[in-house]
Amino acid sequence: MTNLFTRLALLCLLLTTAPIFFSCSTDDAPFEEESINFTEDQRLALEVHQRVNAFRVENDLSQLTFDLEVSEIAKEHSVQMLSERSATHKSFDARHLKVEDMTDAQVTGENVAKGYKTADGVIHAWINSKEHHDNMINDYTHTGIGVVKGDDGEAYYTQIFYKK
Numbered sequence: 001m002t003n004l005f006t007r008l009a010l011l012c013l014l015l016t017t018a019p020i021f022f023s024c025s026t027d028d029a030p031f032e033e034e035s036i037n038f039t040e041d042q043r044l045a046l047e048v049h050q051r052v053n054a055f056r057v058e059n060d061l062s063q064l065t066f067d068l069e070v071s072e073i074a075k076e077h078s079v080q081m082l083s084e085r086s087a088t089h090k091s092f093d094a095r096h097l098k099v100e101d102m103t104d105a106q107v108t109g110e111n112v113a114k115g116y117k118t119a120d121g122v123i124h125a126w127i128n129s130k131e132h133h134d135n136m137i138n139d140y141t142h143t144g145i146g147v148v149k150g151d152d153g154e155a156y157y158t159q160i161f162y163k164k
Helices: 003-022 040-058 068-084 090-102 119-127 132-135
Strands: 109-112 142-149 155-163
Touching: 040 119, 040 132, 040 142, 040 155, 068 090, 068 109, 068 142, 068 155, 090 109, 090 155, 109 119, 109 132, 119 132
Parallel strands: none
Antiparallel strands: 109 155, 142 155
């Protein structure tokens, strides 16, 4: 599983730095996301990250750095929500302490959701919710995202934000 998240982080890095690294090269074939075998859950997590960053840029804020280790914590929470069939911030204090210990975070925040089939759907819902919106525009510097889909196709999302 860690290998898959490593590939996800690599893709995030490539997508956010592609203009820097590939803008002058005409000899290399263009990077194709389809060449990496991501799960649907990982693709959704990547799309959420891209859309949150796009929203932040639209609001003159810096982009969030994607954190694989924190994404694992977020995914564990999404798995827990799936098992309980409920979107909840249950045990956030424990996640906060884990993130703080791992990263020396000064402050953390969290957005959760369930049932949205697309990244656009969950982002739209978060933008229209004051508390979720506030997390998206806070002065956080990093994020981890975990998405899990149940057998019925219902998706559970956890996005953890933190500032170093």
